[in-house]
Amino acid sequence: LRKLSLGLNAWLAIYVFALMALLAALLLAERVGVRREVISWTLLGTTIFLYAVLGVICRTAVPLQYYAAGRSVPAFYNGMATAADWISAASFVSLMGTIYASGYSATVFLMGWTGGFCLLALLVVPYLRKLGEFTLPDFLVRRYGGQTIRVLSALAVVICCFIYVVAQIFAVGLITSRMIGVDFQIGIYLGLSSVLLCSFLGGMRAITWTQVTQYVVILLATLLSVTWLSFKQTGAPWNVLDYREVIQKIEQAQTRIANDPKEIQLPVAYANRIAELDAKLQNPKQSIHEEREKISGELRAIRQDRTQDEKYLQLDKRLRLLNYSDTAVIKKWQSDRTRYVQLLESARQQEIALRQERTSQRNTNVYSLVGEQVNFIALVIILCLGTVSMPHLLMRFQTTATVAQTRSSVCWTLFFILAIYLCLPPLAMMMRLEVLTEVVGRAVQDLPDWLQQWSRWVPELVSFSDVNQDGIVQANELYLGTDAVMLIMPEIAGMPYVFSVLIAVGGLAAALSTADGLLLAMTAALSRDLMGFPSLRGKNTSSNGSHNEKTIRERGMIGSKVTLLSAALIASYVAAQRPADIVTLVALAFSLAAATFFVPLVAGIFWMRANRHGAIAAMVVGPGLTLYYWFSMSHLPLSSQNAVAEYWLGIRPVSAGIFGVCAAALAMLVGTLLTRGHSRYDNEAVICMREPDHLQRSD
Amino acid sequence: MHHPAPQRLKPPEQARTAWWVFNVRLVNVGVCIWLLLTLLGALAAGDAVVSSLQFLMSAQWIPLLYLSLVVAYCVVVNSWMARAAHQRGERVGSQAHDGSLNSE
Numbered sequence: 001l002r003k004l005s006l007g008l009n010a011w012l013a014i015y016v017f018a019l020m021a022l023l024a025a026l027l028l029a030e031r032v033g034v035r036r037e038v039i040s041w042t043l044l045g046t047t048i049f050l051y052a053v054l055g056v057i058c059r060t061a062v063p064l065q066y067y068a069a070g071r072s073v074p075a076f077y078n079g080m081a082t083a084a085d086w087i088s089a090a091s092f093v094s095l096m097g098t099i100y101a102s103g104y105s106a107t108v109f110l111m112g113w114t115g116g117f118c119l120l121a122l123l124v125v126p127y128l129r130k131l132g133e134f135t136l137p138d139f140l141v142r143r144y145g146g147q148t149i150r151v152l153s154a155l156a157v158v159i160c161c162f163i164y165v166v167a168q169i170f171a172v173g174l175i176t177s178r179m180i181g182v183d184f185q186i187g188i189y190l191g192l193s194s195v196l197l198c199s200f201l202g203g204m205r206a207i208t209w210t211q212v213t214q215y216v217v218i219l220l221a222t223l224l225s226v227t228w229l230s231f232k233q234t235g236a237p238w239n240v241l242d243y244r245e246v247i248q249k250i251e252q253a254q255t256r257i258a259n260d261p262k263e264i265q266l267p268v269a270y271a272n273r274i275a276e277l278d279a280k281l282q283n284p285k286q287s288i289h290e291e292r293e294k295i296s297g298e299l300r301a302i303r304q305d306r307t308q309d310e311k312y313l314q315l316d317k318r319l320r321l322l323n324y325s326d327t328a329v330i331k332k333w334q335s336d337r338t339r340y341v342q343l344l345e346s347a348r349q350q351e352i353a354l355r356q357e358r359t360s361q362r363n364t365n366v367y368s369l370v371g372e373q374v375n376f377i378a379l380v381i382i383l384c385l386g387t388v389s390m391p392h393l394l395m396r397f398q399t400t401a402t403v404a405q406t407r408s409s410v411c412w413t414l415f416f417i418l419a420i421y422l423c424l425p426p427l428a429m430m431m432r433l434e435v436l437t438e439v440v441g442r443a444v445q446d447l448p449d450w451l452q453q454w455s456r457w458v459p460e461l462v463s464f465s466d467v468n469q470d471g472i473v474q475a476n477e478l479y480l481g482t483d484a485v486m487l488i489m490p491e492i493a494g495m496p497y498v499f500s501v502l503i504a505v506g507g508l509a510a511a512l513s514t515a516d517g518l519l520l521a522m523t524a525a526l527s528r529d530l531m532g533f534p535s536l537r538g539k540n541t542s543s544n545g546s547h548n549e550k551t552i553r554e555r556g557m558i559g560s561k562v563t564l565l566s567a568a569l570i571a572s573y574v575a576a577q578r579p580a581d582i583v584t585l586v587a588l589a590f591s592l593a594a595a596t597f598f599v600p601l602v603a604g605i606f607w608m609r610a611n612r613h614g615a616i617a618a619m620v621v622g623p624g625l626t627l628y629y630w631f632s633m634s635h636l637p638l639s640s641q642n643a644v645a646e647y648w649l650g651i652r653p654v655s656a657g658i659f660g661v662c663a664a665a666l667a668m669l670v671g672t673l674l675t676r677g678h679s680r681y682d683n684e685a686v687i688c689m690r691e692p693d694h695l696q697r698s699d
Numbered sequence: 700m701h702h703p704a705p706q707r708l709k710p711p712e713q714a715r716t717a718w719w720v721f722n723v724r725l726v727n728v729g730v731c732i733w734l735l736l737t738l739l740g741a742l743a744a745g746d747a748v749v750s751s752l753q754f755l756m757s758a759q760w761i762p763l764l765y766l767s768l769v770v771a772y773c774v775v776v777n778s779w780m781a782r783a784a785h786q787r788g789e790r791v792g793s794q795a796h797d798g799s800l801n802s803e
Binding site: 104107108110111114115117118119121122123126373376377380381384403404407408410411414415418421422425606690691692 | 715718719722723725726729730733736737738740741742758759761762763765766768769770772773776777780781783784
């Protein structure tokens, strides 16, 4: 292994240098005028080709290799692969945008997604590795016994992973379609083929090494962008670590905006526009007819007036649209309404943000501050517990050779994740400063190209409307969706085009690496736990088995691969329907995972008496309550007073899992105490987990 | 003069209990530190934009403390395991590469 590890280090160094050399060559090519399409295809093609080559080289039909990479991955590389597995599209594409939009309160995701690794190292991973069960359902069945546990846990794994994988494939579609200029749906299926290239043939073995290469791409994309921006705005690339100067400038700009009468009036203007459109959409045919009449009258009135030619042309254009088709007019009104709602929400957020800043400075509105803190704590805790319970992550820690290496690999994972996460807040703040100083205050005629292109391409993510028609861009007239900020960042900051492609390739790597891990976890649950294909453990794993065993094993592997393909296709179909934004889907997956698995997992390890009845009760009550809270509350608008009054303890639906976890703990306690003590499964599994090998019983 | 016999390894049952008690204590301390860090991060929540002073104690840096906690826990446990295995004349990870499932 040591020799192999040295070899791996050399390969990693060669790969990093080759990638940097390629980026330098592309930068040079851009300078000498090579077409943008060539640059994007070269970088995208090279990385996808590399993933595909690794996927094919690592192909396997041996279950231990397919599901656990032969349990021979060194801790350092497992940490790197797990970090890539962890850094999903939500982390790479959306997190920076969330920090950009919400500022400090978005650091809840940084804390939640890293704090979970403390609990993972302390409470779960070493024990799971010690027991040697590969998947979460396997562990729960070994600990508690019974088919009910197997079916319940496998279903929960499939649901959590499915929601999460839909978010990843959604991001893949977004990036691919933007990069190569194809339709969103086609982008999704192109991205899907890349996912399958990595995972279909080689399972965990192929995924491990593609994730290592994907992590390097993600790291380079983040580090190069943040140092470039830091150099541009502060004159020193190392100011990434201390960007107080940037924050001070943002505070000045925000104060200016807060006191600008035009900015203050905008939310009222949006509310009026929305009310007008609502009235029109209630009886669209009648409204279209009335509008036609009105515009025709105005046109007749100014037809002879040569001084009003421009207004005449505008009215004529509107009339032609009204005459073209009623459906097109209704669609336009609906899209206008969506845009105004986005802008109003964004303006309200700005307003809330500024009000909160003043509140905390004067310390007058204690209730609002406490409410924010309760929500902050609830979300951190649920993200941490969700991290501990995510099935695809737990599978990754089964690939190391020993328990000690598993512990070390958690440290490496957290280190590699932090290398990315600590760059995101400065990147978001620098981006905010760039928008507030370079875009806000510009004349509408000089709108930057990126704003015009992106608002045409994805109006639901980027939009601008000169509502007060003063010809100047106001902060509240501009909407940048959280899923778009990272991808547009190089264009906003005026970076070379290579950076735009690098960020897109990084986002693609993040989404692909997570999607691969999730698909494998889902496949394992579907094919092995629900459909009953041969198990990883036992005689089937032996390479010296009889002909019959080998045939069964091969059939099982074919079944697993077909399941993986089917799961990927269904997830792509759902993602193509654009179900919700990425962060919302991820939050739901985390809440569900935490509410379903956290209590049975931890009680199974640390509470000897915990039994099957308690576990089943926890796995039914926890997710049930979470789903109830999520669906009954998520339709309420976040900023309304009614919504805050409706929420339980003021906690928003994004942290729904917190109620689920509490209910699951209670159900586990009651279920266990009211029923008979532990079975023989419990003793055997718990003793095996709690004993190091050198203390193993001789009997 | 009578010297006490050199201390031998504890009987397996006692050693098992000692290891589990040691482990649980570490876990308890670790979870308490985790909770403290999380609450510290949440104390400053509610401010949309970080002011210069808040930046110094901002939640952005708490993940680094989380990392220190995980590293410390792993170093302590792994060295305890290595020492215990050494006392028995074993080398940690000696059976690691045969794909066996329960090697420590």
